Amino acid sequence: MMPAIKQYNTGIKDMICTHARKLVSRTAAFITVVSLSMAAAAHDLEIHGSNTVGATLAPMLVTGYLQQLGEGDVRTRGTGTVNEKILSTRAGDRDISILVAAHGSSTGYRALASNEADIWASSRPAKASEVEQLGNRADLRSLDSEHVIAIDGLAILVHPQNPVNKLSIDQLGQIFSGQINNWAQLGGADQPIRLYARDNRSGTWDTFKSLVLNGEYSLHESARRYESNDKLSDDVSRDPAGIGFAGLASVRNSKLLAVSDGNAPAMKPDQLTVASEDYPLSRRLYMYTTGEQAPAMARELIDFALSSEGQALVAESGFVSQNPLAVKPDFEAVVPDSFRKLTERYQRLTVNFRFAEGRTKLDNKALRDLLRLKHYLAEQNRQARDLLLIGFADAQQHELKSQMVSELRAISVRKALNEIGVENAPYTGYGHYMPVSGKGSPRNGRVEVWIKNR
Template sequence: MIRKNPSPLAWLFACLLLSHSAFAVDLEIQGSNTVGAALAPMLVTAYLEQRTGHKVSEEGTGKENEKLLTAKDGNSRVSVLVAAHGSSTGFKAMAAGHADIWAASRPAKAKEIQSFSDRADLTSMDSEHVIAIDGLAVLVNPANPVSQLGIDTLGKIFSGEISNWSEVGGPNRNIHIYARDDRSGTWDTFKSLVLGKRYSLSKAAKRYESNDRLSDDVSQDPGGIGFAGLASVRNSKVLAISDGNAPALKPNQLTVASEDYPLARRLFMYTPGSRVTPMAAGLVDFALSTEGQAIVAKSGFISQNPIAVKPDFDATVPDTFRRLTAHYQRLTVNFRFSRGRTKLDNKAMRDLRRVRQYLEQQGRSADDLMLIGFADRQSNELRAQLISELRALSVRKALNELNVKDVAYTGYGHYMPVGGTGSPRNGRVEVWIRSR
C-alpha cells in the first residue's frame, strides 16, 4: 500500500483519474458492511477531526459501499479508505497487506486465526478489539401481526420448511425471504445462530450486500421477512426472539449490551498485532474510548459504556430474584463464560475497566455493586449453584486487581436462563448497582 501525504492538487488528480486501489491513503479499513456503512466512517471522521483539528470531507470512490475520508493535516492531507464488502473480504485484504484494519461483524474463524498465526494472534487483546455490540434484528413488514418467533421456527422459515405466515399465527400469505450475501458477517452470524447444521437457506431467498437496502425492501413487502444489523431497522418491524424455553426478547439497549438477546453479536476491528500502524492503533484506541463509544451509540449500535437500567421483569422472574435485586439497578454489561469455564475473554477484560470508570464518574464505590452469577443447567442444583458462585467470584477477584475491592457476590444457579439448554449465554455474571 502507498503511504504518503500527497499535495491537495495531487490528491484531487488521483481521485479523478485513478481507481480506488491506487489511492494514496494513510489508513485502509476493509470488511463488514455492518461496520463500514456508517459506524466506521463516523469513527474515522471524529478521530481525524480530533487528530488534525480540521473538518473531514467524505466522498465515494466510484464503487458501491466504499468511502474516502480526508482532512487537512498541516501542509498536507490525511486520507482513510473504508471499503465495506463483507467480513470475509476484510480478512483477505489484511492478510494480503492491503488493509490496516479488518472490520468484522463476526469473530475470526479458526482457519483465519491459523493462517495468520505466523504474523499475529488474532485472539489476543493486541489484535482483537470489540468496538460495538449489535443485535441481529429479524424484520417484517409493519402491518404483519406476528410479534415473536423462536429460533427453531426462524430456521424453518428461512429454509422454506414453513412457507406461509398462517403457519405461525399470521395471515394466509406466502412468506418471502430476504438474506444477506455469502460474504457478509451478518450472514455468517445468522447462519451460525439460526440455521446451524440443521437447516439450509431457501434457494428462493433474495440476497443483499447492503443491510439498509434489505430492510427497505422488507418494509415494503407484506409477506417479507429478513435480518439485518440493529442500525438498519429503518421502517421495518422488529420481532422478539426466543431461544428454547427462555422468554422472547426484543433487541434493546439492555438486552443487546448484556448479550442476553439471542441474536446479539459483537462487532470487531482486527489489527495485525505488533505490526499495527500508529494511525490504525490510534483509531482503535479512539473507538474503544468513552468518546468513541458515544459515537457507537449515535450510529444506532449499542455502546459498551455502562449505564444503569431498571429491568422490566416478566411473570417468569422468581420472587426470590425480585427481592434480591429490589434496591438495585442493572448495569448494561455482562461477563460471559464458555460452558464450565471461568476465564474472562478480551471484551470482559476491557469491561472490568469500564465498570471501574463508571464508578469513578458516578461517584460510587465498590460497596454499591453486586455480582450475580448464573450457570447453564447441570446434573443437579448444587453443582449449578457452585458454578454460578465461582463465576461471580472470578469477576470479583478481577475487580480486586483493579482496586475495586471486595464487591458483594452471589450465585443464582441454573435458574433464569436466557438461552436454551447448553447455550453459553446462560453462563454469565450480571452486574447490579444499588439504587440511589
C-alpha cells in the same frame, strides 16, 4: 532435411511463444503488485470488511478520530465503487486520508491477510482457519488484535402491518429453509412467505447461519440476497409477505420481532438485552489488527473507538455502546420472587461478564469491561460496595453443582476487579435459574452487574 528444419523452426517458435507468454504473465503480475502498492500508499489507513460496520459506524468513528487529529473539517467522498468511502482532513502540513471499503466481513480478512488493509472490520469473530492462516503474523484472538467495538442485535424484520410479534429460533430456521412457507402457519395472513437475506460475503449472514440455521437448516433457494442491510430492510418494509434479517441499526421502517431460544422468554433487542448479550441474536462487532505490528494510526483509531468518546459515537450510529448504563429492567412474569427480592434495591448495569473458555477465564471484551466499570464508578462517585455481582450457570447434573459454578464465576469477576483497585464487591450465585438461552448454551454462564439505587 526439410522436415527436420521445419520441426526445428516449429520448436523455436514454441519456445518464443512460451517465453513471451511468461514475460507477459510476469509483467502483468508486476503491474498488479505495483498497482496494489500504489493503492495502499494512496491512503494513510485502509479499513476493509463488514458492510454492517462499514456503512455508517466505521465512517463515524473515522470522522471522530480525524477531528481530533486534524485542524479542519473532515471531507467524505466516494471512490466510484459502491460501499466505499474516503475520509480526509488536513493535519499539520499534510493531508490524511482513510479508506473504508465495506464489501463483507470475509473480504476484510482477505485484505488484511494480503496487506491491503490495516484494519479488518468484521460482524463475526475470526474463524479458526483465519486465526491459523494469519498465525505467523499475529494472534487474532489476543487482546492486542481482537477489538470489540460495538454490540449489535441481529434484527428479524417484517412488514409493519404483519400481525406476528415473536418467533423462536427454531421457527426462524424452518421459515428460512422453506419448511414453514405461509404466514397462516404462524398466525398471520394466508399468503406465501418471501425471504430476504444478506449475501454470502456478509458477517451478518455468517451470524445468522450460525445462530439460526445452525447446521440443521439450509437457506431456501428463493431467498433474495443483499450486500446492504439498509436496502434489505427497505424492501422488507414494502412487502407484506416479507421477512428478513439485518443489523439492529437498519430496522428503519420495518417491524422488529421478539425472538426466543429454548425455554427462555422471547426478547426484543434493546439497550439492555443487546448490551448484556442476553438477546439470543445479539452479536459483537469487531475490528481486527495485526497487534503490535499494526501501523500506529491503526492502533490510535482502535483506541479512539474503544474510548468513552468512541462508544458515544457507537450509540449515535444506532448500535449499542459498551459504556455502562444503569437500567431498571422490566421483569417477565416468569422471574422468581426470590430474584425480585434480591434486586429490588438495585438497577442493572448494561454489562455482562462472559468467559472465553472453561468456567472462569474472562474473554477479551470482559477484560476491557473491567476498566469500563471502574471508570463508571469513578464518574458516578460510587464505590465497589454499591455493586452486586450475580453469577449464573447453565444447567448441571445437580443443582448444587450449578450453584457452585455460578458462585465461582462471580468470584472470578470479583478477583479481577480487586486487581484493578475495585475491591471487595459483594457477590452471589443464582445457579441455573433464569436462563437466557437454550440448555447447553454458553450464554447462560454469565455474571450480571447490579448497582444500588441512590
